[in-house]
Structure formats: structure tokens, C-alpha cells
Amino acid sequence: MSARHTLTHMAGAVELEVGTRTxxxxxxxxxxxxxxxxxxxxxxxxxxxxxxxxxxxxxxRPTTLERYPDGVTGESFFQKxxxxxxxxxxxxxxxxxxSGRSADELCPAEPAAVAWAANxxxxxxxxxxxxxxxxxxxxxxxxxxxxxxGTDYADAVRAAHELRAVLDEAGLRGWPKTSGGRGLHVFVPxxxxxxxxxxxRAAIAVGxxxxxxxxDRVTIKWWKEERGERIFVDYNxxxxxxxxxxxxxxxxxxxAPVSAPLRWExxxxxxxxxxxxxxxxxxxxxxxDVHADMDEHRFSLETxxxxxxxxxxxxxxxxLPYPPEYPKMPGEPKRVQPSRARRPE
Numbered sequence: 001m002s003a004r005h006t007l008t009h010m011a012g013a014v015e016l017e018v019g020t021r022t023x024x025x026x027x028x029x030x031x032x033x034x035x036x037x038x039x040x041x042x043x044x045x046x047x048x049x050x051x052x053x054x055x056x057x058x059x060x061r062p063t064t065l066e067r068y069p070d071g072v073t074g075e076s077f078f079q080k081x082x083x084x085x086x087x088x089x090x091x092x093x094x095x096x097x098x099s100g101r102s103a104d105e106l107c108p109a110e111p112a113a114v115a116w117a118a119n120x121x122x123x124x125x126x127x128x129x130x131x132x133x134x135x136x137x138x139x140x141x142x143x144x145x146x147x148x149x150g151t152d153y154a155d156a157v158r159a160a161h162e163l164r165a166v167l168d169e170a171g172l173r174g175w176p177k178t179s180g181g182r183g184l185h186v187f188v189p190x191x192x193x194x195x196x197x198x199x200x201r202a203a204i205a206v207g208x209x210x211x212x213x214x215x216d217r218v219t220i221k222w223w224k225e226e227r228g229e230r231i232f233v234d235y236n237x238x239x240x241x242x243x244x245x246x247x248x249x250x251x252x253x254x255x256a257p258v259s260a261p262l263r264w265e266x267x268x269x270x271x272x273x274x275x276x277x278x279x280x281x282x283x284x285x286x287x288x289d290v291h292a293d294m295d296e297h298r299f300s301l302e303t304x305x306x307x308x309x310x311x312x313x314x315x316x317x318x319x320l321p322y323p324p325e326y327p328k329m330p331g332e333p334k335r336v337q338p339s340r341a342r343r344p345e
Contacts, residue, residue, distance in 0.1 A: 051111030150229030180251030
């Protein structure tokens, strides 16, 4: 099902009736995606066509907005703090950044909120892996399979199949989606019992097992100079304040690609570029939200965290480097590029 809405034309704007809300779209004819000529109104209309699906992916999650007020070829910025003019019917959540600073972020809970944000030029929605009622304990383990130079989507698919086996052995189930580029994301709904640090360690444990099984095809090396032509398991996407584009989010490229939720049996034949705001509208009308059942499941990380403990105790494989903007974390190795590391005297 898609969000039902009606449209009213006004001078220089249109008004959309979305459920019980009225959402004004200014400059509806402004071209946002130059390659196909899609406009701002096309973007908003797309988000309403997949309204129930993207709302499921964003509901009650603090969400960073990736905004392109002049279209995807113009300047952009990430908006983490909720706008001061946020309607009172869009809830917020108080979140804390690694720096110790905090902010209120909007938490879309209905399709009208998504449409309202799209009118601001929000092309991509970046939800935290937490809900507004508990912002310190993630309820999703997110695995990012990121193709490095010399690799492509087909390599990510091969890694994803092995990842599925790794998750299955840990008693977990993942839901795959295209990144909107060449990669794949796999989301695992989990019980909100563990901290960001613990969830990150679970992601590292997954990455290490995948790397052990496919050493020539997969890497968990943080430094680009060490990755080679392999799929990088970006474990730092699970660090606090790191987010991954939501399912159904449009990506800021000229042809308006979409991060497309998939069934496992679809990943081999999927062509990521074929998923855009027009084709996804048609697909959604045909099959609906193929990830609709995610919220019916909650899995435990105990098996992965025990694997992480064994990695450290038996093999000396502890933590890995954090992103450069993070404060130094307990147990983290030296955060220095290997080729620049000082040699022992």
C-alpha cells in the first residue's frame, strides 16, 4: 500500500493532503535530477508512493537529512538538528554525539513527515539504528558491503551470500538492500540490549568471519591502502552517529537511484541502476514492502559477542580503528595509517 494523498495547485506551489496533514511543496517544478529531468514534486510524489515502506524504515528513528535545496547537482549539507520550524506533529528525539554534544533530531512517524522533509530538498534519509524511546541501544545491526576499486556489485553479491551463512550460524537473519550504488546493505533487527560499542564489536566479529572465509574477496581493513580489490565490510557504520541510507531512500546521483529493498533470492539478478524513483514506484505498487516483516523479529547478539571475546582472548584480535573524527576509544589500536606508522628503532 502507498500513502494516499490529494494535490491542490497554488501559485508557485502545490498542497498535498496526506492523511490528515497538509504538506506544502514550494517550487514543485524545480529540476532535482537533471539526467531524467525529475522535479522536486516528482521526488515528493515518489516518497508518498512508497510512503508506508519508508515510514516503516524511519519510524521513530532519529534521522539526519541529506539536503539538496537546488537539486543533486547543487550544494548540499547534512542536517542533524531538527529545523526550528518543524511542525509540532513531527516528533523528535534527543541524541548524543561522540563529541559529547547533543541535539534533537526529527523522527518521521508518518508519510506526511517524509513528504515535509522532501520539500526541504531532502533527497536521502539517514536514520540512526535506534528508536526515540531509547537512543543509546541500537535495535539494528547494519552490515555495509562496500565495493572497493576493481570490484563491483557482483562481488558484493558473492560476499552477501557468504554473509547470509555467517549470520545463519549465529542465529541471525538479515534483510538485504542495494546501497543505491554498487554495494549491498544487510540489516538485522536485534533486541535493544547492547550499546553502540558492543554492536560495533559484533559487526567486527561478522566481518572477521567473512574475511576468513573469503580472504581474497573480502576485507575488514580500515586503511584503504590495505584493502586491495576486495569488498570492504565497513564495521564503522555501526559506530555512534554513523548512519546508512534507509530503504527506499533516493541517492544523490543524476539518474535518481534508490536504495532498493530486496528478497534474498533477488540479489543475484538485481541491477542497482535499474532501481530509480519511477521503477521503484511501479515495483512497490506490484509487490509492496518486501521488508515489511522486519519489525516482527528481534535477534540476540550473544553468539557474535562471544565470538568477539574469543577472537581477543585466543588470537589477540581486539578492537579496530574508529573514524578520524571520533575521540580515542578504550582498547582502540593506534589510529595511524600503516605506511606512515613509525618503525620501531
